[in-house]
Amino acid sequence: MPGTTLLMGAVAYDPKVVTIWEGFRHYLAGKGLPFDFVLYSHYERQVEDLVDGRLDAAWNSPLAWLRAQRLAAARGRTVRSAVMRDTDQDLTSVVVVRADSAYAGLGDLQGQVMGVGAVDSPQATLIPLSHLRAAGIRPDEDVVVHRFDVGVGLHGDHIGGERDAARALVAGEVEAACMIDGNHLLFSQEGTLPAGATRVLAQTEPYDHCNMTLVDTAPTDLAEEFVELLLAMSYADPQVRPLLDLEGLKVWRPGRDIGYTALDRAVTQTGFYDERGGLTAKEYIP
Amino acid sequence: MLRVVGSDPALGVHLRAWCRGAGHVFSDEPAESYQIARGLAEQQRWTGAERAGGAAPTDIVRRPPAHWGLAARGALVEAGGPGPSFDLDDRDVVWADLAPRLYAHAAAAQWDPATAVDWGAGTDLPDDIETAVVQVMTYLVENEQAAMVIPARLLARVHPHFREVQQLLAVQAADEARHLEVFTRRALSTGRPMGTSSAGGRESLNTLLMEPDFSLASFLLSVLGEGSFLSLLGFLDEHAPDPVTRQVTRLARVDEARHVAFGVAHLEHQAALDPTLKGRLRAAVERRHDSLTDTAGLNADVFDALIILAAGSWEPEAIRRGHAAVRALHDAMDEGRRQRLTRLGFPADEAAELSALHTRNFM
Numbered sequence: 001m002p003g004t005t006l007l008m009g010a011v012a013y014d015p016k017v018v019t020i021w022e023g024f025r026h027y028l029a030g031k032g033l034p035f036d037f038v039l040y041s042h043y044e045r046q047v048e049d050l051v052d053g054r055l056d057a058a059w060n061s062p063l064a065w066l067r068a069q070r071l072a073a074a075r076g077r078t079v080r081s082a083v084m085r086d087t088d089q090d091l092t093s094v095v096v097v098r099a100d101s102a103y104a105g106l107g108d109l110q111g112q113v114m115g116v117g118a119v120d121s122p123q124a125t126l127i128p129l130s131h132l133r134a135a136g137i138r139p140d141e142d143v144v145v146h147r148f149d150v151g152v153g154l155h156g157d158h159i160g161g162e163r164d165a166a167r168a169l170v171a172g173e174v175e176a177a178c179m180i181d182g183n184h185l186l187f188s189q190e191g192t193l194p195a196g197a198t199r200v201l202a203q204t205e206p207y208d209h210c211n212m213t214l215v216d217t218a219p220t221d222l223a224e225e226f227v228e229l230l231l232a233m234s235y236a237d238p239q240v241r242p243l244l245d246l247e248g249l250k251v252w253r254p255g256r257d258i259g260y261t262a263l264d265r266a267v268t269q270t271g272f273y274d275e276r277g278g279l280t281a282k283e284y285i286p
Numbered sequence: 287m288l289r290v291v292g293s294d295p296a297l298g299v300h301l302r303a304w305c306r307g308a309g310h311v312f313s314d315e316p317a318e319s320y321q322i323a324r325g326l327a328e329q330q331r332w333t334g335a336e337r338a339g340g341a342a343p344t345d346i347v348r349r350p351p352a353h354w355g356l357a358a359r360g361a362l363v364e365a366g367g368p369g370p371s372f373d374l375d376d377r378d379v380v381w382a383d384l385a386p387r388l389y390a391h392a393a394a395a396q397w398d399p400a401t402a403v404d405w406g407a408g409t410d411l412p413d414d415i416e417t418a419v420v421q422v423m424t425y426l427v428e429n430e431q432a433a434m435v436i437p438a439r440l441l442a443r444v445h446p447h448f449r450e451v452q453q454l455l456a457v458q459a460a461d462e463a464r465h466l467e468v469f470t471r472r473a474l475s476t477g478r479p480m481g482t483s484s485a486g487g488r489e490s491l492n493t494l495l496m497e498p499d500f501s502l503a504s505f506l507l508s509v510l511g512e513g514s515f516l517s518l519l520g521f522l523d524e525h526a527p528d529p530v531t532r533q534v535t536r537l538a539r540v541d542e543a544r545h546v547a548f549g550v551a552h553l554e555h556q557a558a559l560d561p562t563l564k565g566r567l568r569a570a571v572e573r574r575h576d577s578l579t580d581t582a583g584l585n586a587d588v589f590d591a592l593i594i595l596a597a598g599s600w601e602p603e604a605i606r607r608g609h610a611a612v613r614a615l616h617d618a619m620d621e622g623r624r625q626r627l628t629r630l631g632f633p634a635d636e637a638a639e640l641s642a643l644h645t646r647n648f649m
Contacts, residue, residue: 087306094299182303184296200296235309236330238366250309250327 005034006222008057008212009046012039013157016246023243031229033222042153042286043067044279051077051277056218057226061155061210062122062263063272068213069257071277081211081255082227087248089259090206092181093128096193097201098169103176106135106202113144115165115174119284120272121156122263123209124165128178130266131204146174153286159183166192176201208259288322334365343386343450348377350447359447372445374500378559382552385450392457392544399467402537407529409475414600415527418591421481422522423473423531425588426538427466428483429515429649432491433545434462436507440500454548461541468534475530481591486582490647493574501556501563502570508549509626510571511649512542517618518648525596525611546626553630564631568640575643583646619648 010021021037028035038055040046043064050058051071060068065081072079095114097103114132117124125147129139139145148165151158162179166187169177179187184200187193212230214223230252233240244250267273272281290301301320305312309325339347341360352369374380382388411419441455473480494511497503519539526532557563589612594600597608620641627637 086309090302090306090312092299092302180303181299182307185300185303188296188300200299203299234330235327236333238334238364241331241366248307250325250330 004219005036006056006218006226007054008035008037008059008226009040009049009055010037010059011043011046011061011154011157012041013151013154020243020246023246027233027240027243028226028229033225033229035226043155044153044286047071047277050213050215051075051079053215053217056215056223057082058213058215059210060213061157062208062260063120063126063155063267065211065213065257066260066264066267067273067277068215069277070273070275072215074276078216079213081257082214082223083230083252083255084208084211085247085249086251086253088209088211089253089256091123091209092206093123093131093178093204094181094184094200095128095131095176095178095202096166096169096184096198097176098172099197099199101175103201106132106137109137109143109176109201111143112175113146113173114139115146115148115168115177117147117156117161117165117178118149118152118154118158119147119281120152120154120286121161122207122266123156123180124162124178124183125156126266126270126272127204127207127262130262130269131202133269135202152284163187163192170194170197205262206259207262208256211255211257288324290320290322291318331364332362335362336365337361338363339447343383346377346381346447350375350445352445354445354447356446359449372443374440374443375445375447377448378556379500380444380448380451380552382451382548382555384551384555385448385454385548388544388548388551389450389454389457392454392461392541395540395544396457396460397464397537399464399471403468403530403533405471405475405530407533409472409528409530411476411527412599414594415598416476416478417481418594419527419531420473420476420478421587421591422595423469424481424483425487425585425591426469427473427480428487429491429511430462430465430469432494432649433507433512434459434466436494436503437462439495440503443500458545458548461545465534465538465541468537472530472534482585482587484582484585484587486578487585487588487647489581490578490583490645491649493577493645494649497570499566499570501553502566504549504552505567506570506574507649508545509553509630510623510644512545512549513622513626514619514644514648515542516546517615517622520618521592521611521615522595525598527595527598550626550629557631567630568632568636571640571643574645578645578647584648 010017017039025035025037043061046058047064047068049055050068068079103109116128119125132139137143148161150160150164162183165177166179168174170193188195233244233252235241235244235250274280298314298320302312305322309327311323311325313321338354338357338361339345339350339359353367354363355368355370357363437455437458441452444452446452494507497506516539519535519542522535523532523539526535592612593605593608596611597604623641623644624637627640628634632640
């Protein structure tokens, strides 16, 4: 019921999403907040429903956040990044090559094949390729971009594309692979990237990832209560800790919008969305 | 603040990612090194943690909470987590001070069925005698099945805080597993088919399986049932017609004596704390007796086999001796039950009365 329940959208990129938001729903209800959620199969419809006022809040990928901003601005609405996880702040992406390759800098990748994640992955495709452009290398012209399109529409939440790019690097099918810093650590630990077999050729500047986006049509009192309750969740609380562990954070931080500059630049460079938030990306079918 | 330096070129990349996941604050300054400010998460995780009692058996608590769950006794237990249902979670219901010692003794007394029995010793017996041995072994296997399943079921319900009780029940089930093996092996050693299993016998054992109360199940199985079996195994040891039969019954008897000791110790412990216990024990015996009134009791084939084993032949005089021996066995079982009931605090007349109500199936 609009106005009486705070309704949040989330994308079901993994079965655990049901467990996570059911847990939050139970927790928030216990704190007196009428809260419900709707699951989406991809971010684009979620963002459209948010800006259309069918949702009050959306757990958004960074790409979805940027589109929400553009869509909202075009319609005279406003959205805000209300809260984010501690783990959403100051991430970096890396360009990885085989340790025994001769590449000393991004410029050496001229004419080579580079593996990236899905077409809509901020961390494994859009931001790293923008980083290449800043170094004077034009994707698809100076380097051959091999995309690993797994979970298209999930904005890179599905790890499969990054893992496939990493495997292709080890197999010699690509000369470089792009991934988020944490996945380079993970792939090294799990053996997808054998110990000592790769090295980091380049690293982007820090950027931010997901945020809880609130739209200005959301009931103000419920929205404020929602934010306050999330920010008050303590890792010291044994009831809360499993939820935070599942969602991958230790503490909620107040939302900020300063960490999306690099992705915004990439979106504009590639025409992924137009200025009004229209879906203009090539070869993108969520 | 922790300053980190290292030679791995990916150190900064990985350290940043690791710190983010662990809730620490990462900084790539000053140059040529990294700094980590410790996050609060690890300390917060242990807020409200508590010791799951003390490690020693003397430091058990009366009612361990469900969320201690599978944690080792004495461990520092993080708050929260699952609360698995171990419904036997009252010290006064499951504990016996003798349990740790009995477990240690049981663990040290484990024997290997492959080597503890001289399987090569002869079992070349007259046909009727061998048939009687096979029938008795068939009966023992059936009873040992019940004696294995019951402690295993109870074990799964005991709160892990009472570890020694679980261990003892686990060894008890393992004891019965070995008994099943040796009795079966002896039964099949001459190539004959197994003997008969009567509905009345299985009905009697089924009433044991249906008893959900830990103390009552322990009382009916260990104190009365296995107690009676001590006499039966002693009888078989005395009248065994071959060395293998003698060895397997003797080995089993030692184990069963331990099971009876735990049952008695546990109930003694409980009787001292709970004045209503004796009344409940009495009611359990009467209830079981009533439910078995219309059943045939001991399998007639087993009764006959016991007589033949004690007689050694079908000669009338031998049969008379065999029958008298089985009557004496009944008396010995009754005497044993009465002694154990008396030890639990029943007056002599009540002990005699209750012993008489015990199942005719022995177990």
